[in-house]
Amino acid sequence: MVQQTKNILFASDLSVNMSLVFEHAATLAICRSANIIVLNVIEETPRSEKRIRMAFGEELYKDIRSKQRSGARDILIGKNIDALKIRQAITGFFEKPEQNKKTSENNSLISKILVAEGRSIADEITATAMEEKCDLIVMGCKQKGLLKETMGSNVVRKVLKRSSVPVFIIPLTEK
Numbered sequence: 001m002v003q004q005t006k007n008i009l010f011a012s013d014l015s016v017n018m019s020l021v022f023e024h025a026a027t028l029a030i031c032r033s034a035n036i037i038v039l040n041v042i043e044e045t046p047r048s049e050k051r052i053r054m055a056f057g058e059e060l061y062k063d064i065r066s067k068q069r070s071g072a073r074d075i076l077i078g079k080n081i082d083a084l085k086i087r088q089a090i091t092g093f094f095e096k097p098e099q100n101k102k103t104s105e106n107n108s109l110i111s112k113i114l115v116a117e118g119r120s121i122a123d124e125i126t127a128t129a130m131e132e133k134c135d136l137i138v139m140g141c142k143q144k145g146l147l148k149e150t151m152g153s154n155v156v157r158k159v160l161k162r163s164s165v166p167v168f169i170i171p172l173t174e175k
Contacts, residue, residue: 015140020140030109037134039124052064134165
């Protein structure tokens, strides 16, 4: 028996291609009456971090990191508008006209928007999925071949190895 999906973790790297991945997450959320938790992970890089701190000073470094976090959050909040549009467009396929009144009362698919920092993006994704009690992780993967290097990027491979919940991977083609 398939487990009921209540929370979907949408892992975004803020690239242009993520709108396609988000559409898949939104469609799954609508079909399963689930919520979406949006996550962007800012990777900490110890070597470059030390150099930046030494070159610009601790205060300026903290200010830059703060602006990076708030910028990522602003971009992700823009996804909320996409969620509303996608939900309105897709609900017509799954609901009868008299049910649309209920849908308009709760139009947001996104329950949380998280911006995390960590040394490992994959670890942050899997830890967040556990902490937020997610039943599914949705993420994109750039790849040139069918299964380039056995399941795409390093991050995707690590998430697949470490995740205790299903991972839905959307292959992204480079334009």
